[in-house]
Amino acid sequence: MLKTKLHKAGFIFTSFMLMAAASGSRKVTVTAGPAEIIKPAISRDSVVVHAFDTTGLCTCLPELNAEEKENAPRIKPHLLAQHFMKVHLEENGLYYEKIKTKNAPVLQLIDEVFAKYQLPLELKYLAVVESKLDNRIVSGAGAAGLWQFMPQAGRSFGLKILKNTDDRKNNYKSTVAAAKCLTYLHQQFGDWLLTLAAYNTGPAKILTAIKKAGSRDYWTIQRYLPAETRKHVLKFISVHYFFEGHGSLVTMSLAETNAHTKSVDEFLFSTSKLIPAIDSLQQGDAAGN
Numbered sequence: 663m664l665k666t667k668l669h670k671a672g673f674i675f676t677s678f679m680l681m682a683a684a685s686g687s688r689k690v691t692v693t694a695g696p697a698e699i700i701k702p703a704i705s706r707d708s709v710v711v712h713a714f715d716t717t718g719l720c721t722c723l724p725e726l727n728a729e730e731k732e733n734a735p736r737i738k739p740h741l742l743a744q745h746f747m748k749v750h751l752e753e754n755g756l757y758y759e760k761i762k763t764k765n766a767p768v769l770q771l772i773d774e775v776f777a778k779y780q781l782p783l784e785l786k787y788l789a790v791v792e793s794k795l796d797n798r799i800v801s802g803a804g805a806a807g808l809w810q811f812m813p814q815a816g817r818s819f820g821l822k823i824l825k826n827t828d829d830r831k832n833n834y835k836s837t838v839a840a841a842k843c844l845t846y847l848h849q850q851f852g853d854w855l856l857t858l859a860a861y862n863t864g865p866a867k868i869l870t871a872i873k874k875a876g877s878r879d880y881w882t883i884q885r886y887l888p889a890e891t892r893k894h895v896l897k898f899i900s901v902h903y904f905f906e907g908h909g910s911l912v913t914m915s916l917a918e919t920n921a922h923t924k925s926v927d928e929f930l931f932s933t934s935k936l937i938p939a940i941d942s943l944q945q946g947d948a949a950g951n
Contacts, residue, residue, distance in 0.1 A: 712923055718908035720926050724933065735925040737909035739899060740918065742881055746896040751904055758790070758904050765795040768808070772837050779841035782912045787901045788858065789840070791894065797831045806830040809840040819843050853916040855880035855895055859887060862894040880915040 713721045718736035726734060739747055751758075772786040792810040793799045800806045804813065807830030813823045819839035821829035829835040847857040850865055859880065860868045871886035872878055884892050899913045911919055 712911065712926065714908055714910055716907045722926065723930065726933075730933065733929075735922060735929055737914065737922060739903065739909060739913065740881055740915075742884075743896055743899050746893075747900045747903060750897065750900045755904065758901065761790060761795055762905060768795050768833060771833055775834070775837045775841055779838075779845060781841055781844060782854070782910065784902055784906065784910045784912045785844060785854075787905055788844075788861065788898055789837075790901050790905075791897045797833055797836070807836045808833055809836050809843075811836065811839065815843070851878075853878065853880060854912040855915045858895050858898055858912075859884070859891050863888055863891040867891070879917045881917075 714737060715721055718738070719731065719734055723734060768789075769786055772789060773783050776783050776785060789795055789808050793808050795808065797808045799810070801810060805811060806828065807816075809830070811819070811821065811830045813830075816823050816830050816836075816839060819842045821835060821839050823830060829839075843861065844857060847860045847865065848854065851857055851860060851868065856868055856878070867887065868883075871883040874886045875883040877883055880895070884895070899909070902913050903909060914922065
């Protein structure tokens with residue numbers, strides 16, 4: 663949740679700057695999956711769309727036999743997340759199942775807004791972590807609504823918060839504000855785990871942790887973050903795995919994403935089914951020239 667002290671650390675910019683960050687000039691390249699489009703590490707002048715099925719296999723892979731499926735790369739939770747996930751889901755799985763069953767319309771609304779803002783739809787699980795999808799929740803610190811905005815942060819992202827009006831409790835308007843906020847944070851950090859951490863504790867503490875650790879990798883800098891923020895990110899990853907049955911690009915740091923997409927690319931281009939076709943095309947192009 664965005665806390666008042668975060669704004670003192672420089673989180674709040676002018677409304678003009680924030681609206682510009684969330685405008686149509688965004689550089690967030692995602693598809694309507696929305697899975698991020700990433701240039702293959704082993705590039706053959708193509709673009710691979712990395713989205714994942716219920717087994718965690720990339721949908722960019724061709725039809726595979728049993729042995730190939732066994733060897734195909736899958737997204738796996740980071741070692742530092744696995745124990746937390748196991749315990750957390752054992753304790754809260756039934757509760758999350760109730761949330762999943764009762765809140766399909768809210769999740770659908772978030773999907774529609776995030777698709778419009780070209781954000782990965784799986785970020786909707788942040789609202790489960792923040793408010794359990796209950797817009798009536800108000801924290802002791804004064805954060806309210808589906809996305810648990812503090813008043814100053816809510817106003818900065820276009821919400822009206824008056825005596826008789828509180829847009830933080832309006833699911834649609836607050837989700838638009840969350841989309842703008844997440845877009846702004848991801849533009850700043852270029853890493854979804856850092857974005858999620860910044861949503862909780864603010865950009866200033868993330869930048870401080872990066873400086874202390876001498877790294878921009880979330881799993882390296884996380885020891886310099888507040889315990890609440892570390893738990894916040896682990897809960898998001900856990901909830902994502904519960905609802906989706908697997909991870910996605912928003913459950914990985916940038917380093918993990920690069921390593922995984924490289925392994926997928928290597929698998930793609932080493933698969934006997936693909937190499938002859940690609941080589942044939944290249945030979946044809948060479949002959950044409």
